[in-house]
Amino acid sequence: MxxxxxxxxxxxxxxxxxxxxxxxxxxxxxxxxxxxxxxxxxxxxxxxxxxxxxxxxxxxxxxxxxxxxxxxxxxxxxxxxxxxxxxxxxxxxxxxxxxxxxxxxxxxxxxxxxxxxxxxxxxxxxxxxxxxxxxxxxxxxxxKTYKEGLLADQTHTILSKSKLIGDKISESTGQQKYTQFLPYFPICEQCNRLYVANSIEYIPEERVVTYTCSGNTIGKKPIKGCGHNGQSKIDLGNGKLAWKVEFAARWQAFDIRFEAFGKDIMDSVKINDWVSEEILNFHHPLHAKYEMFLDKGGKKISKSAGNVLTPQMWLQYGTPQSLLLLLFKRISGTRHVGIDDIPQLMDEYDLYEDIYFGKVKEPNDSKRIKINGIYEYINHLNPPKVYPSLHIPYRILIQQAELFKNQTIESNIVNQIFERLKKYGLVKNEDYSNELLQKKINLAIRWARDLSDIDPSESNSIGSTISSNNVINYQQGQISEKASSNDTNLLTSEQKTLLEKIKIEFENLYNKTLKTPPEENSNNDSNNDQLAQEIQSIIFNNARSSNLQPKEVFRLFYRILINSEKGPRLGNYIADLGLQNVIATLEKKISSS
Structure with a gap:
């Protein structure tokens, strides 16, 4: 205990x-x-x-x-x-x-x-x-902040001590730029560009920066200036502070007590902390360092690289709750994330909800408390008062939507999916009006139409490589084995042998259905029910002959097909998915274990 x-x-x-x-x-x-x-x-x-x-x-x-x-x-x-x-x-x-x-x-x-x-x-x-x-x-x-002069006083103080700041930046980072120019970028009044106009001198009594538009190097590319020499009054907002000092100005102006940062701007944050303390006499905010989001290939998600996963993209296929779960689970550790994580996060949110309402027992008190806390934050500290009751694995909804994705009338698809769910014993007639179920079905239909090449049963939980040098490194671990990736659920030798036997019998059954005369192979309910019963019997009989409890084997199939510990009536479900599809899934699982 x-x-x-x-x-x-x-x-x-x-x-x-x-x-x-x-x-x-x-x-x-x-x-x-x-x-x-x-x-x-x-x-x-x-x-x-x-x-x-x-x-x-x-x-x-x-x-x-x-x-x-x-x-x-x-x-x-x-x-x-x-x-x-x-x-x-x-x-x-x-x-x-x-x-x-x-x-x-x-x-x-x-x-x-x-x-x-x-x-x-x-x-x-x-x-x-x-x-x-x-x-x-x-x-x-x-x-607007600059135009309204909200950072004017901070800018004045910083520019008045620009030599001290330039020497500090040079000492801390080796960057010499701010020993030659002021840490302020005016907008050139001639060409209307930032960065190419370099600030030469600050006149405190006039609160004016003199500059020359002499050009700059952006990344590794030199950008020519227009050659204009001018002045910029800092109170008018026709320019901005450099990043090396701007954070500090904002912190004091807005009285900020906490701001996280990514490791890519660590040097800037250190300089800003110093500027805040030593130049502006404002205690810098507490920080927490987070790692970058990477795509599944290990590359940094970047606006310029074109591998961006946007909130809008996520919310086309997943609920806001699934997105907030991704972001609230932890702050530390590199995050490998892709659109294929949505089914995992959708179902994991349901698991959090089951644990919160006591429908699933979590024996580890510390883990249960953290799960419940994250669930409350996902729900903005105002969680549902009553258990929502309808938790249908998102993978099931996607698999059902796949069967009807070529139909054009979405309401018909919703009705057909609902009828399937009713046949599996997952819903009742009165559940049809459930708004959350309707929304999840519509998300699944969109997934099936747009992302049919992604197998939802293979969606992995978010990978992590833990960083040890965080300013604050509060780790929020994975919640339970039930929410782990399929890749961690490798088959034992006994399970492989069992699945091989079942697969062979499924193949024989499939071949038999192919040989059945067309007039005897109609898609009426009685024939489909007979196929479902034969599938159920194959699984049941093989479990018994292997000295296993049938429920253990059913649970194994649920994990393989929908990455869940439980699910719909298995015979009907496999019959509807198509024996050939399930056979292919079993072959893939067996060969990868």
């Missing part, structure tokens, strides 16, 4: 531990805790992806945890839409090359006139994902 877990903080998750660490730190620093703001930066220079959303969602979770601990908290979602376009992302129109180095908030929307600008469209896509997942935030536009 598992020991009772003591000293639980909040809901018992990594989210609560970080929130508690924030509170303890703020108390030691002697700062007011009447309002605790957390921040997430939103990139606006390319298509936002799952990783971009993860930053905001996790910060939101910590804000929720702070509220749960009794503190007023809010999430600031800051869009860097004054950033300049450094290169044209993969798949975007070539005419964007004309706007390289121009602020993304001044570039026309490449997708039409649905947004005011390129930057507005890109940040809007991420906000759509947050809104669809019911994430609460306060939006801040970088362009």
């Amino acid at each position: 598992s020991k009772t877990v003591e000293n639980i903080i909040g809901k018992g998750t990594w989210i609560d531990k970080i929130a508690n660490t924030i509170i303890e730190r703020e108390k030691k620093l002697g700062r007011s805790t009447s309002l605790i703001r957390v921040e997430s930066g939103l990139g606006a220079s390319g298509i936002p992806h799952i990783g971009s959303m993860g930053d905001a969602v996790r910060a939101y979770g910590i804000s929720l945890a702070l509220q749960n601990l009794g503190f007023n908290s809010e999430l600031i979602a800051f869009s860097d839409d004054l950033d300049g376009l450094r290169k044209v992302p993969h798949g975007m129109p070539a005419w964007l090359n004309e706007y390289i180095c121009k602020p993304v908030s001044s570039i026309p929307d490449p997708f039409g006139d649905c947004h005011d600008s390129y930057g507005d469209h890109m940040s809007g896509l991420l906000l759509e994902g947050l809104d669809a997942s019911n994430i609460k935030y306060i939006f801040k536009s970088g362009t």
Whole structure:
């Protein structure tokens, strides 16, 4: 029996531990805790992806945890839409090359006139994902923030001590740029570009930067300037601070107490921490470092590389709850993620719900508490009061939708899938009006039509490579063997032998149906029921002859077909899937074990 877990903080998750660490730190620093703001930066220079959303969602979770601990908290979602376009992302129109180095908030929307600008469209896509997942935030536009002068005082202080900052950056990173130029990018009044206009001098009494548009190197590509010499008044917002110092300015201006960061900007965060403490006299926020999201090939998910998995793509095939589960499960460790993870996350969310309502027992107290806590955060600390009762594995819905994907009338497909579910004993007539079931069926139909080449029974849980050097490294582990990947469920020699025998009998049965005269092989219910009974008998008899309990063998089939411990009436289900399809699945499973 598992020991009772003591000293639980909040809901018992990594989210609560970080929130508690924030509170303890703020108390030691002697700062007011009447309002605790957390921040997430939103990139606006390319298509936002799952990783971009993860930053905001996790910060939101910590804000929720702070509220749960009794503190007023809010999430600031800051869009860097004054950033300049450094290169044209993969798949975007070539005419964007004309706007390289121009602020993304001044570039026309490449997708039409649905947004005011390129930057507005890109940040809007991420906000759509947050809104669809019911994430609460306060939006801040970088362009408006500078135009309204909200960072003017911080900019003045930073530029007044630019030599000290330039020497520190050089000492810490070896970058010499800011020993020659100020850490501020004016927008050239002649060519309207950032980065190519280099700040030469700051005149504090006038709050003016003098610059020359002499060009710059973006990545490894030299970009020529227009040669204009000018001045930029920092109060007017016609320029922006460099990343090496801008975070610190935002932290002080918005009174930010927590912000996570990816390892790719670690050096910038360290410099910003120093600027915040030593230049702006503001205690930098607590940080948590997260690893990057990688695609299934191990490559970094990148806006410019074109391997982006967006929130919109996910929500075409999965629920917001499945997406939030992906993002809330843990913060540490490299995440290998793909669209094929959706079925696993859909079913895993149902498992979390079963455990939360006590329908599935989790004997490990610590694990159960963490699962319940994550479930509550997924539901914004307002979980359902009553058990939803209808948990049909998403893989079953996809497999059923595959059988009807060539039909054109979606309502007919929904009806046919529902009739199949009723035949399997998974639903009753009154369940037809269940909104969640209807939504999951429609998602499954979309999956079957768009992603029919992906086998949902082979969807793996998210891989992880744990990093050991996190600023805060609160690991949220996998929840149970029931939610693990099929790849970990290798067959024993006895199971392989058993499945070989069953496969041979399935092949004989399939060949017999092929030889049956057409007039005797109609698709009426009685013939289909007879086939289902023969399938059931083959499994049952082989289990008995192998000295196994039939329920153990049924469970093995459920794991192979739908990666679940239980499922529909197996004979009917296999008959509907098609014997030849199941035979192929068995062959693949046997050969891979």
